[in-house]
Amino acid sequence: MSRIQANPLGVTGDQDTSERSTSARNASSPPGRVDRWLASQLAGRFDASRLHIALWDSPVREGRADMPVTVRFEDRGALYKLLANPAANFGDLYSAGRITVHGDLMVVMDEALKEPRTNPRLAAVLAHLRAQTPTLADSRDNIHHHYDLGNEFYKLWLDSEALQYTCAYYADEAMSLEQAQVAKMHHVCRKLRLQPGERVVEAGGGWGGFAIFMAREYGVRVRSFNISKEQIAWSREWSRQQGQDSLVEFVEDDFRNISGTYDVFASIGMLEHVGVGNYRKLGNLINRVLTPEGRGLVHTIGRDRRQPLNPWIARRIFPGAYPPTLREMTEIFEPNDLSVLDVENIRLHYARTLEHWLERYEENLDAVRSMFDENFVRAWRLYLAGSSKAFVHGTLQLFQVLFSRSGINRIPRTREHVYLPVD
Amino acid sequence: MSRIQANPLGVTGDQDTSERSTSARNASSPPGRVDRWLASQLAGRFDASRLHIALWDSPVREGRADMPVTVRFEDRGALYKLLANPAANFGDLYSAGRITVHGDLMVVMDEALKEPRTNPRLAAVLAHLRAQTPTLADSRDNIHHHYDLGNEFYKLWLDSEALQYTCAYYADEAMSLEQAQVAKMHHVCRKLRLQPGERVVEAGGGWGGFAIFMAREYGVRVRSFNISKEQIAWSREWSRQQGQDSLVEFVEDDFRNISGTYDVFASIGMLEHVGVGNYRKLGNLINRVLTPEGRGLVHTIGRDRRQPLNPWIARRIFPGAYPPTLREMTEIFEPNDLSVLDVENIRLHYARTLEHWLERYEENLDAVRSMFDENFVRAWRLYLAGSSKAFVHGTLQLFQVLFSRSGINRIPRTREHVYLPVD
Numbered sequence: 121m122s123r124i125q126a127n128p129l130g131v132t133g134d135q136d137t138s139e140r141s142t143s144a145r146n147a148s149s150p151p152g153r154v155d156r157w158l159a160s161q162l163a164g165r166f167d168a169s170r171l172h173i174a175l176w177d178s179p180v181r182e183g184r185a186d187m188p189v190t191v192r193f194e195d196r197g198a199l200y201k202l203l204a205n206p207a208a209n210f211g212d213l214y215s216a217g218r219i220t221v222h223g224d225l226m227v228v229m230d231e232a233l234k235e236p237r238t239n240p241r242l243a244a245v246l247a248h249l250r251a252q253t254p255t256l257a258d259s260r261d262n263i264h265h266h267y268d269l270g271n272e273f274y275k276l277w278l279d280s281e282a283l284q285y286t287c288a289y290y291a292d293e294a295m296s297l298e299q300a301q302v303a304k305m306h307h308v309c310r311k312l313r314l315q316p317g318e319r320v321v322e323a324g325g326g327w328g329g330f331a332i333f334m335a336r337e338y339g340v341r342v343r344s345f346n347i348s349k350e351q352i353a354w355s356r357e358w359s360r361q362q363g364q365d366s367l368v369e370f371v372e373d374d375f376r377n378i379s380g381t382y383d384v385f386a387s388i389g390m391l392e393h394v395g396v397g398n399y400r401k402l403g404n405l406i407n408r409v410l411t412p413e414g415r416g417l418v419h420t421i422g423r424d425r426r427q428p429l430n431p432w433i434a435r436r437i438f439p440g441a442y443p444p445t446l447r448e449m450t451e452i453f454e455p456n457d458l459s460v461l462d463v464e465n466i467r468l469h470y471a472r473t474l475e476h477w478l479e480r481y482e483e484n485l486d487a488v489r490s491m492f493d494e495n496f497v498r499a500w501r502l503y504l505a506g507s508s509k510a511f512v513h514g515t516l517q518l519f520q521v522l523f524s525r526s527g528i529n530r531i532p533r534t535r536e537h538v539y540l541p542v543d
Numbered sequence: 544m545s546r547i548q549a550n551p552l553g554v555t556g557d558q559d560t561s562e563r564s565t566s567a568r569n570a571s572s573p574p575g576r577v578d579r580w581l582a583s584q585l586a587g588r589f590d591a592s593r594l595h596i597a598l599w600d601s602p603v604r605e606g607r608a609d610m611p612v613t614v615r616f617e618d619r620g621a622l623y624k625l626l627a628n629p630a631a632n633f634g635d636l637y638s639a640g641r642i643t644v645h646g647d648l649m650v651v652m653d654e655a656l657k658e659p660r661t662n663p664r665l666a667a668v669l670a671h672l673r674a675q676t677p678t679l680a681d682s683r684d685n686i687h688h689h690y691d692l693g694n695e696f697y698k699l700w701l702d703s704e705a706l707q708y709t710c711a712y713y714a715d716e717a718m719s720l721e722q723a724q725v726a727k728m729h730h731v732c733r734k735l736r737l738q739p740g741e742r743v744v745e746a747g748g749g750w751g752g753f754a755i756f757m758a759r760e761y762g763v764r765v766r767s768f769n770i771s772k773e774q775i776a777w778s779r780e781w782s783r784q785q786g787q788d789s790l791v792e793f794v795e796d797d798f799r800n801i802s803g804t805y806d807v808f809a810s811i812g813m814l815e816h817v818g819v820g821n822y823r824k825l826g827n828l829i830n831r832v833l834t835p836e837g838r839g840l841v842h843t844i845g846r847d848r849r850q851p852l853n854p855w856i857a858r859r860i861f862p863g864a865y866p867p868t869l870r871e872m873t874e875i876f877e878p879n880d881l882s883v884l885d886v887e888n889i890r891l892h893y894a895r896t897l898e899h900w901l902e903r904y905e906e907n908l909d910a911v912r913s914m915f916d917e918n919f920v921r922a923w924r925l926y927l928a929g930s931s932k933a934f935v936h937g938t939l940q941l942f943q944v945l946f947s948r949s950g951i952n953r954i955p956r957t958r959e960h961v962y963l964p965v966d
C-alpha cells in the first residue's frame with residue numbers, strides 16, 4: 121500500500137455508500153416546516169452576527185469578511201445527523217461536503233466551542249432524535265484510519281527549523297512559527313537547566329528535531345526513542361547532515377524498553393498516546409533510568425477535568441489518544457518518589473501554533489490535493505481549526521511538568537533563569 | 544487563663560511524672576553492654592564526622608564548630624523511648640531535656656532527615672522494643688496543646704514588615720527576612736496580576752500583613768477572613784495605622800462563610816488546616832464567589848506523596864494540620880471547573896525562611912524565656928530547626944498554585960512579567 125493515499129481517513133461522501141441513498145434522495149425535496157424549525161433552533165445557539173445557518177434550497181453565498189459565516193446543510197440527512205450528535209458527526213459531514221462552510225471556518229469553530237448556551241427545547245428534540253437513530257449515529261464508526269501520512273505531508277505546514285509537531289512557545293507574540301518552535305525548545309532546555317556532557321533520554325522523538333537541538337545548543341548526549349521506522353530513518357539522516365550524529369542516537373523502540381542511566385528524561389507530546397493505565401509504569405521507568413540526582417520534563421495536551429476526546433477526532437485523527445488531567449498525571453510522579461517542581465499551562469500558545477499550521481496548510485493546498493482527496497483536505501482543515509479553538513476556549517490545556525527525584529536540591533531556587541534573554 | 548503561659552505545650556520532664564520514676568532511677572545506673580550496643584547501632588545511621596552519640600555516664604562536651612555535634616541521652620529510658628519511635632518521641636525527649644544537644648541542632652536535624660540508611664539489625668531490635676513498650680510509647684499522647692501563643696511571641700522572630708508566618712521568597716539569595724517577605728507578597732500579586740480597583744477575598748489572613756500590602760501596593764479592595772479574634776483586632780488596628788482601612792476589611796469568620804463576589808481569591812498558608820475532606824467544599828466556595836473571569840492563588844505546605852505529619856509536630860505544634868499532595872489538591876480545582884495555570888514548588892525558600900526565624904528566635908531567647916519555660920524554649924527551637932531541614936531534604940514541599948475559571952483568557956500568556964524588576 122502506498123504511503124500517501126487518496127483517502128487515508130476513510131471518510132466518504134453520501135453518494136458513495138448505498139445505505140445513504142435514502143437521505144441523499146431526501147436532499148432533493150425542499151425543506152419543510154420541521155426542517156426550518158430545527159435549523160432555527162440550531163441557529164439560536166450561535167451569535168447571529170457571526171454565524172448563519174442555511175439549508176439546501178438557499179442560494180450559496182460566498183463568504184465576505186463583513187458578513188456572517190454561512191454553515192449550509194446540503195441535504196436533510198446531514199441536518200438530522202448533526203443534530204443527533206454534533207460533536208461526533210460534524211467532522212464527517214463537513215469532510216464529506218454534506219455540510220459546507222462559506223467564510224472562515226475558524227469563526228464556526230469559535231462559536232461551536234464557546235460555552236454552550238442551554239436550549240432545553242432543542243435538547244429534548246435531540247434526545248428524541250438520538251433515540252430514534254442509533255444505527256444512523258453508529259453507522260460510520262468503522263475506523264479506516266491511517267496515522268502515518270508521510271513526512272512530505274507534515275513538511276508542508278510544520279516549521280522548517282525542527283519539524284516540531286507539538287505546541288510552540290511565543291515568548292513574543294509577533295514570533296514566526298520557526299522562532300516560536302525554537303523558543304519552545306529553549307524554554308524546555310532552560311527549565312531543565314541542561315549542562316554540557318549530560319545524558320538525556322527522550323521518549324517519543326518525532327522527526328528528531330528536539331534531540332538534535334539539545335545536542336547542538338546545549339552540548340548534551342541524547343538517546344531518543346521512537347516506534348516509527350520512518351521517523352527514525354529521517355532523524356538519523358538529519359542528525360548526520362547537522363553533524364550531530366556523534367551526540368545523538370536514535371533508537372527504534374518503545375519507551376517501555378528504555379535502558380541505561382540518564383541525568384534527564386524529556387518527553388514532548390508523547391503522553392497523549394500512553395494511556396492513563398500506563399502512567400505508573402512510565403513513572404517506574406523514569407525512576408529506574410534516572411541518576412540519583414536526575415530530573416525531567418513531560419509536555420502534554422491535557423484537560424481541566426476528565427472527559428473523552430471529541431469522538432470525531434478520536435475516530436479519524438488520533439485513535440487511542442487521551443489528554444489527561446493533572447490529577448491523572450500525578451500517577452506518574454507520586455508513586456515513584458518524584459517531586460513536581462513546576463507546572464506551566466501554555467494552552468494559548470497551542471492555539472497560536474495551530475493558527476500558524478492552518479495558515480501554511482491553506483497556502484499549500486495544491487500540494488495537499490496532489491496527495492489526498494477533498495474529504496481529507498476538509499477533515500484536516502477542520503482538525504487544525506477546531507483544535508486551535510479548543511485551546512482558546514479551554515476545552516484543551518497544554519501542561520509542561522518539570523520534576524526531579526524527591527529531595528534533590530539541584531533544582532533551580534527561582535525560575536528567573538528561564539526568563540533571561542537568550543544570547 | 545493568661546494568654547502567655549509558662550508551659551503551653553504541656554511537655555514535662557521525667558521527674559515531674561510519677562510513672563517516670565522507674566526510668567529516672569534507671570538513669571543513675573551506669574550504661575550496660577546492651578545500652579552501648581543500641582547506641583552504637585543508632586550512631587551507625589549517621590555521619591560520624593558530624594554527629595556523635597553519648598550516654599549519661601560520659602562527660603558533657605561543649606559544642607565546637609570543628610567537632611561533631613554530640614547528642615547525649617541523659618537516662619536509659621530516653622534511649623529506649625527514642626529507639627522505639629524516633630520520629631514521635633525525639634521532640635518530647637529533647638524538650639524535656641532528657642536528650643541534650645551540644646553543638647548545632649541544625650546538624651542533628653540535617654542528619655536525622657537525610658535519606659535513612661537501612662539497618663536491618665536495628666530495625667529488628669526496634670520492632671521488638673516497640674512490641675514490648677506500647678504503653679511507654681503512647682503515654683505522652685495526651686494533648687495539652689495551646690495554639691494561640693500571643694502576638695508578642697511571634698513578633699520576636701517574624702519579619703517586622705508584615706508579620707508573615709508563611710514561606711518567604713528569596714528572589715536574591717542575600718535578601719533579609721523583611722526583603723524576602725516583601726518579595727513573596729509581590730511574587731503572589733504579580734502571578735495574580737492584580738489591577739487597581741479589583742476586589743480580592745483572602746482566606747486566612749493571619750495578622751493582616753498581606754491584605755494591607757495588597758491594598759497599599761496594588762490598589763485593590765480586600766476582604767480578609769480569619770477566625771482568630773485576636774489577630775482580627777490586631778489587623779484592624781494595623782490597617783488603621785497604615786491608612787488602609789478604607790480599602791481593607793477584616794471579617795472575623797470562617798472561610799466557609801465567605802459571601803460576596805470577587806475578582807481574586809487568595810489564600811496563603813491556610814490550606815494546611817482545612818483538611819482534605821473539605822477541599823471540594825473549598826473549591827465550591829471559590830466557584831461561588833469568583834466573578835466569571837475570576838482567578839486565584841493557593842499557597843500551602845505540601846508533600847510529594849501521602850504521609851501523615853510528624854507525630855510530635857502533630858501533637859505539640861500543629862494539631863489537625865496536614866500537608867497535601869498535588870493530587871489531593873486537584874480536588875479543589877477539577878470538580879469545580881477551575882483551571883490550573885501555574886504550580887511553583889519553592890520548598891528551599893521555606894528552608895531559608897525557617898533559618899531566619901530560628902536566628903531571630905535565638906537572638907531573643909531572653910524574651911522567650913520571660914514568657915515560657917525551658918521545655919517550650921527547646922520544643923520551639925526543635926520545631927524551627929526540624930522544619931527547615933524537612934524542606935531542605937524534600938520531606939516537605941511548598942506549592943503555589945495559580946488558577947482561573949476554565950476557559951478564561953485573561954491569564955498571562957507567559958510568566959515573564961513575574962520576573963521583571965520591581966520598580
